Amino acid sequence: MLSYNGALHLQVDGWIGTVELTNGDQLNIGSKYGDVNFLRMFLRANGIQDYSVEDLVDFGLGDSTPPHQLLVRGFIQRLRQVSTTGRKFAWQDRNLVSRFRPQTSRLFDAAMRAAILDPMPFHGTNQYRSYNNAENRVLVAASRAALEQITLDNFEKEDLALLRSWSAALPLFRRTQTFADLHAVESKLRSAKYYGARGYYRSALESAILILSKSGLTTLGASVITGDGFLVNSDILFETYARNILAESFVKQGFIFSKARPGTTSLFTNNQIFLEPDLLVAKGNQLTGLGDIKHKSPTAEDFYQVIVYAEQFNMKQTFILSAVDALSPQPETTLTTRGRPVSVTVIELPLSDLDVVEQRLENLDQFVDFRQISTG
Numbered sequence: 001m002l003s004y005n006g007a008l009h010l011q012v013d014g015w016i017g018t019v020e021l022t023n024g025d026q027l028n029i030g031s032k033y034g035d036v037n038f039l040r041m042f043l044r045a046n047g048i049q050d051y052s053v054e055d056l057v058d059f060g061l062g063d064s065t066p067p068h069q070l071l072v073r074g075f076i077q078r079l080r081q082v083s084t085t086g087r088k089f090a091w092q093d094r095n096l097v098s099r100f101r102p103q104t105s106r107l108f109d110a111a112m113r114a115a116i117l118d119p120m121p122f123h124g125t126n127q128y129r130s131y132n133n134a135e136n137r138v139l140v141a142a143s144r145a146a147l148e149q150i151t152l153d154n155f156e157k158e159d160l161a162l163l164r165s166w167s168a169a170l171p172l173f174r175r176t177q178t179f180a181d182l183h184a185v186e187s188k189l190r191s192a193k194y195y196g197a198r199g200y201y202r203s204a205l206e207s208a209i210l211i212l213s214k215s216g217l218t219t220l221g222a223s224v225i226t227g228d229g230f231l232v233n234s235d236i237l238f239e240t241y242a243r244n245i246l247a248e249s250f251v252k253q254g255f256i257f258s259k260a261r262p263g264t265t266s267l268f269t270n271n272q273i274f275l276e277p278d279l280l281v282a283k284g285n286q287l288t289g290l291g292d293i294k295h296k297s298p299t300a301e302d303f304y305q306v307i308v309y310a311e312q313f314n315m316k317q318t319f320i321l322s323a324v325d326a327l328s329p330q331p332e333t334t335l336t337t338r339g340r341p342v343s344v345t346v347i348e349l350p351l352s353d354l355d356v357v358e359q360r361l362e363n364l365d366q367f368v369d370f371r372q373i374s375t376g
Contacts, residue, residue, distance in 0.1 A: 041238060079143070102124035277313075
């Protein structure tokens with residue numbers, strides 16, 4: 001809260017969206033991108049491409065309801081990936097009495113039961129796969145919420161069947177359990193726990209949280225905020241938007257664009273400072289390029305940063321994606337004057353024209369030769 005000219009002002013630090021306040025009022029936080037551009041970036045950042053201009057124009061940020069018909073479509077795509085790749089499970093023990101020997105037997109109990117000629121002499125435990133965990137419960141809760149929020153006629157039968165299948169996948173659980181699960185899942189998302197073999201869960205859970213926010217189910221909503229809430233960090237939104245377009249544009253050529261995994265590459269031997277470039281370009285297990293995303297024209301500090309990245313990752317070339325208001329004619333490439341030469345290409349992305357932004361991202365290889373960047 002800031003006091004200025006006798007009035008109180010709220011500093012939101014890049015957040016966009018709506019929050020229902022405890023007195024029933026609604027706090028609307030506008031976007032510096034404009035409503036239509038904000039929605040366009042939001043949908044692409046969430047992997048949703050099948051929207052029309054009318055979908056964006058008809059939606060106003062003053063409405064506390066985000067475009068859930070479109071969000072649910074993206075959620076269904078991610079849910080299908082989880083279903084086909086494999087649901088997360090844990091092995092659990094189940095006690096049983098049986099005519100057949102279980103995986104683990106309680107020998108004393110079995111001997112006693114055999115002595116009295118019990119027709120079910122074996123007592124012990126068998127292991128089984130349990131899918132009843134926080135991640136799956138969040139996806140089940142989001143599937144149930146999605147079916148309540150959407151117009152069924154707007155969705156394909158197989159999509160509705162998928163939502164219904166997940167909705168019935170686990171027994172009914174309490175609302176308080178969903179709050180606890182959301183807290184656990186959001187903590188893991190913030191600490192970058194969803195990587196590796198279960199990495200495909202991350203995007204599905206992110207979409208699930210957005211859908212549950214429409215139902216008033218947020219970790220804050222349990223005790224502080226009642227009603228619908230919808231908040232997005234604008235800087236993270238733009239970074240995710242840019243990464244997703246790059247990933248979609250070059251996936252067929254085998255290139256992967258990702259953010260550096262937190263806490264994995266240290267600058268010093270005592271691991272106090274970690275390097276986390278916004279963009280790592282890889283093909284197979286070979287790093288072929290790296291870059292950073294800035295929300296302004298780059299300063300000397302920004303150039304120092306990417307040059308350090310290049311040195312630490314043994315790259316001869318790096319680039320900066322710079323979100324700006326005005327567009328320069330062509331990206332500029334500069335070369336360091338001392339030590340091992342490192343070239344830095346600055347590619348400006350005008351926020352006022354997302355068509356140009358997407359065109360430049362889709363043709364990144366025209367400005368940065370990451371296909372042939374050599375290490376060493």
